[in-house]
Amino acid sequence: MAAQETVDHKYVYDFAEGNKDLKDLLGGKGANLAEMTNLGLPVPPGFTITTEACQAYLATGREPDGLAGQIEAHLESLERGMGRRLGDPHDPLLVSVRSGAKFSMPGMMETVLNVGLNDRSVVGLAAQAGGNERFAWDSYRRLIQMFGKTVCEVPGEEFEHALDEAKRVRGTTSDLDLDADDLRGLVDAYKKIFLKHTGRDFPQEPREQLDLAIRAVFESWNAERAVLYRRQERIPADLGTAVNVVAMVFGNLGPDSGTGVAFTRDPASGAQGIYGDYLANAQGEDVVAGIRNTVPLQDLERLDKRSYDELLAIMARLEGHYRDLCDIEFTIERGKLWMLQTRVGKRTAAAAFVIAGQLVDEGLIDLDEALHRVNGAQLAQLMFPRFQLDHDFEPVAKGVGASPGAASGKVVFTSARAVELAAEGEAVILVRRETNPDDLNGMIAAKGILTSRGGKTSHAAVVARGMGKTCVSGADEIDVNVPAKRFSVAGQTVTEGDVVSIDGTTGKVYLGEVPVTPSEVVRYFEGTLDPDEADDALVRAVHRIMTHADAARRLAVRANADTGADAARARRFGAQGIGLCRTEHMFLGDRRELVERLILARTDTERSDALAALLPLQRDDFVEIFREMDGLPVTVRLIDPPLHEFLPPLEQLAVDVAVAQERGEDVAKEEALLAAVRRMHEENPMLGLRGVRLGLVIPGLFAMQVRAIAEAAVRVTREGGSACPEIMVPLVGAVQELETVRAEAEKIIAEVVGDSGVEVLIGTMIEVPRAALTAGQIAEAAQFFSFGTNDLTQMGWGFSRDDVEGAFFWRYLELGIFGISPFESIDRDGVGRLVRIAAEEGRAARPELKLGVCGEHGGDPESVHFFHSVGLDYVSCSPFRVPVARLEAGRAAVETVGSDSR
Ligand code: PEP
Ligand code: MG
Numbered sequence: 047m048a049a050q051e052t053v054d055h056k057y058v059y060d061f062a063e064g065n066k067d068l069k070d071l072l073g074g075k076g077a078n079l080a081e082m083t084n085l086g087l088p089v090p091p092g093f094t095i096t097t098e099a100c101q102a103y104l105a106t107g108r109e110p111d112g113l114a115g116q117i118e119a120h121l122e123s124l125e126r127g128m129g130r131r132l133g134d135p136h137d138p139l140l141v142s143v144r145s146g147a148k149f150s151m152p153g154m155m156e157t158v159l160n161v162g163l164n165d166r167s168v169v170g171l172a173a174q175a176g177g178n179e180r181f182a183w184d185s186y187r188r189l190i191q192m193f194g195k196t197v198c199e200v201p202g203e204e205f206e207h208a209l210d211e212a213k214r215v216r217g218t219t220s221d222l223d224l225d226a227d228d229l230r231g232l233v234d235a236y237k238k239i240f241l242k243h244t245g246r247d248f249p250q251e252p253r254e255q256l257d258l259a260i261r262a263v264f265e266s267w268n269a270e271r272a273v274l275y276r277r278q279e280r281i282p283a284d285l286g287t288a289v290n291v292v293a294m295v296f297g298n299l300g301p302d303s304g305t306g307v308a309f310t311r312d313p314a315s316g317a318q319g320i321y322g323d324y325l326a327n328a329q330g331e332d333v334v335a336g337i338r339n340t341v342p343l344q345d346l347e348r349l350d351k352r353s354y355d356e357l358l359a360i361m362a363r364l365e366g367h368y369r370d371l372c373d374i375e376f377t378i379e380r381g382k383l384w385m386l387q388t389r390v391g392k393r394t395a396a397a398a399f400v401i402a403g404q405l406v407d408e409g410l411i412d413l414d415e416a417l418h419r420v421n422g423a424q425l426a427q428l429m430f431p432r433f434q435l436d437h438d439f440e441p442v443a444k445g446v447g448a449s450p451g452a453a454s455g456k457v458v459f460t461s462a463r464a465v466e467l468a469a470e471g472e473a474v475i476l477v478r479r480e481t482n483p484d485d486l487n488g489m490i491a492a493k494g495i496l497t498s499r500g501g502k503t504s505h506a507a508v509v510a511r512g513m514g515k516t517c518v519s520g521a522d523e524i525d526v527n528v529p530a531k532r533f534s535v536a537g538q539t540v541t542e543g544d545v546v547s548i549d550g551t552t553g554k555v556y557l558g559e560v561p562v563t564p565s566e567v568v569r570y571f572e573g574t575l576d577p578d579e580a581d582d583a584l585v586r587a588v589h590r591i592m593t594h595a596d597a598a599r600r601l602a603v604r605a606n607a608d609t610g611a612d613a614a615r616a617r618r619f620g621a622q623g624i625g626l627c628r629t630e631h632m633f634l635g636d637r638r639e640l641v642e643r644l645i646l647a648r649t650d651t652e653r654s655d656a657l658a659a660l661l662p663l664q665r666d667d668f669v670e671i672f673r674e675m676d677g678l679p680v681t682v683r684l685i686d687p688p689l690h691e692f693l694p695p696l697e698q699l700a701v702d703v704a705v706a707q708e709r710g711e712d713v714a715k716e717e718a719l720l721a722a723v724r725r726m727h728e729e730n731p732m733l734g735l736r737g738v739r740l741g742l743v744i745p746g747l748f749a750m751q752v753r754a755i756a757e758a759a760v761r762v763t764r765e766g767g768s769a770c771p772e773i774m775v776p777l778v779g780a781v782q783e784l785e786t787v788r789a790e791a792e793k794i795i796a797e798v799v800g801d802s803g804v805e806v807l808i809g810t811m812i813e814v815p816r817a818a819l820t821a822g823q824i825a826e827a828a829q830f831f832s833f834g835t836n837d838l839t840q841m842g843w844g845f846s847r848d849d850v851e852g853a854f855f856w857r858y859l860e861l862g863i864f865g866i867s868p869f870e871s872i873d874r875d876g877v878g879r880l881v882r883i884a885a886e887e888g889r890a891a892r893p894e895l896k897l898g899v900c901g902e903h904g905g906d907p908e909s910v911h912f913f914h915s916v917g918l919d920y921v922s923c924s925p926f927r928v929p930v931a932r933l934e935a936g937r938a939a940v941e942t943v944g945s946d947s948r
Contacts, residue, residue: 090386125139461476598940630691756804
């Protein structure tokens with residue numbers, strides 16, 4: 047038998063072994079630490095345990111074979127490199143253990159600092175720090191606190207109480223006033239708390255501390271808040287996190303030490319410059335948690351010019367290297383700068399456009415890349431309205447504009463209350479001193495977030511920006527009292543339920559509800575703001591990128607519009623025609639009575655009278671739309687909904703008739719109506735008498751509509767315009783249905799159009815699965831297909847589109863059966879496959895067949911990419927989403943490889 051060779055799978059990478067493209071394996075943090083190490087930047091040495099190790103651990107509940115040995119080997123090499131050993135009582139090495147998934151999940155998972163400290167090495171640490179005992183004991187108590195809380199689930203408040211008690215005894219409110227003895231006492235108190243909750247002493251063996259911390263980081267992938275965040279951000283649940291074990295450097299060794307975060311450009315506006323926060327004599331978590339008030343990064347120039355200059359040079363180098371906005375965490379240990387993290391930074395929607403434009407100007411990226419770096423969801427955010435301010439509205443406070451937008455709502459102080467009121471349909475503003483990851487539910491439910499502490503990089507700010515939610519942070523004039531459910535500001539008290547308005551762009555806070563004004567970007571799209579004259583960098587950037595998207599895209603973009611006003615608006619937004627003009631609403635209002643006559647007609651004359659009365663009304667509707675869409679195609683869909691929608695509700699009518707009969711009134715007419723309504727009653731109206739079925743059952747109905755369309759087109763053309771109608775038959779499942787309607791329609795069209803030059807196309811919706819599967823046959827009778835993905839989803843899945851989303855989709859989302867409602871984003875595998883089959887088979891039968899989509903998916907960014915890949919000619923969506931679809935169609939055209947724009 048051949049000797050069995052076992053080669054360990056590689057689970058641990060030294061920083062020198064990785065690079066920025068290994069995010070899947072090393073997580074974002076690990077991959078970028080490796081990249082910086084290889085760029086020769088000052089990164090503390092360390093290694094990364096891969097996401098594969100985490101996946102294996104989560105699948106089996108134990109560390110995979112070989113992992114322990116690989117950690118040992120890398121630890122030894124780290125110890126050799128640093129000339130220090132973990133746990134050495136004289137000169138200890140300490141490490142941090144940090145999570146780092148492929149996609150950034152700020153504050154969602156665990157970190158443990160100062161691993162390696164115990165009762166003996168704490169003494170060595172004091173010696174290392176030049177006899178600074180206070181520092182050593184402070185580090186030790188932080189380890190017990192973090193380790194206890196994250197690794198052993200000891201309630202964090204117990205540690206907080208012990209710390210408060212130590213401060214009380216010392217007669218102070220600041221941690222900094224506690225001396226070495228106080229902190230030594232606090233370590234004893236913390237150890238007792240640890241013992242009480244875990245039944246064991248705080249582990250003194252450094253390697254055990256390390257292993258338990260690594261395991262806790264693995265497990266934190268499945269912590270409730272991390273699961274919730276992933277769902278919100280659509281991050282797949284099976285990626286796992288990497289774990290970074292890094293030699294500790296200390297920002298809390300005295301005034302010549304400190305820690306900070308920085309951005310290479312303003313992540314809110316995109317403006318160039320130096321943005322960041324610095325906190326002297328502190329550890330990194332203090333900045334991110336927004337616990338102490340930071341100073342602007344510029345102040346570092348005064349405090350430590352050498353480190354400041356070095357940092358600026360590194361930031362410029364990183365931007366050039368990543369060709370993008372970077373965010374950075376750094377620590378200065380006694381005048382020596384260390385880079386602890388970098389990544390391509392999250393940014394607001396506005397900053398995404400502005401920065402993409404700037405980077406093109408700077409020659410770092412081309413326009414295709416700029417287009418790739420923005421997306422439709424961001425553009426949609428920029429189209430939100432902003433506050434309309436005049437002298438009546440004076441802000442009561444001003445904080446940091448942490449995430450832009452304008453939000454008004456009722457004040458709530460807890461995440462739970464935010465969720466409760468939002469479920470009742472209320473707009474709420476979550477007000478906190480600062481947020482922490484436990485507030486995530488409330489942040490999702492709220493319209494906006496207001497905090498009295500923390501800067502642009504506080505938890506509230508980072509998470510809100512990621513969600514595209516309005517946030518004002520660090521409004522320190524506001525004194526928040528959560529238990530009393532109120533805050534005070536400028537001598538006034540605001541209690542739960544009072545309305546406030548917050549402006550996430552300016553950071554201003556207003557009492558009461560402030561009216562809103564449309565966005566500049568919308569004004570630009572509407573043509574009332576000239577991008578060349580706008581002094582707004584955002585509008586210019588949007589214009590430039592949209593122009594490129596329009597030039598690049600292959601998909602045309604039309605709008606779903608059924609009034610002249612909607613058509614006009616759609617056209618201003620760049621629609622290249624109407625992809626769906628629903629005619630149902632044209633039968634409502636004061637025309638309802640005519641429709642009732644049509645349905646109840648007992649003789650041909652009664653029916654044709656009703657139709658004759660409807661004809662001119664319909665014709666005028668179409669004239670208005672054709673005029674607005676002069677020269678562009680307009681797809682008019684023949685009437686679709688179930689007829690009972692035009693009749694009184696059955697139950698009500700039955701009661702009315704019974705009551706009238708009881709009173710002996712003459713109810714002959716009502717009885718006839720009731721009989722008709724009973725006849726038309728359907729158990730499943732969405733699967734019943736609608737669409738083409740209706741056209742085939744009620745003689746003259748479709749004919750009247752076809753005539754109205756053709757006459758309107760002729761009239762507009764005779765006026766000197768150009769009408770391009772496309773008549774669309776709904777709910778076709780068999781080619782025979784379409785052929786029957788088409789034969790009648792063609793006769794009418796020929797008769798009406800004569801020699802006017804008007805050309806009318808006839809096509810069909812593909813919205814019944816059978817139509818998709820017999821598309822080859824149907825194409826023989828259709829000049830175009832338009833995919834009705836709403837019905838196709840309904841009938842493809844068997845999901846009633848009016849019911850299921852509210853009824854049980856939450857459970858399907860929770861179980862991960864789908865990550866997003868298939869009514870919102872096309873289900874590529876199932877419904878999308880029907881679209882693909884129909885497109886291929888339709889085109890095979892009739893190569894010049896025009897293909898479009900007019901279901902809601904036509905304006906959904908992800909779905910637009912799918913429709914591009916299937917080879918459709920256009921997407922059609924609601925007017926407001928037209929710019930989003932234009933942008934995404936452009937992105938789809940320039941992204942030949944799969945997009946990863948998170
Ligand atoms: C569709 O089914 O996708 C469609 C566009 O038609 P409606 O939504 O009117 O049924
Ligand atoms: Mg439909």
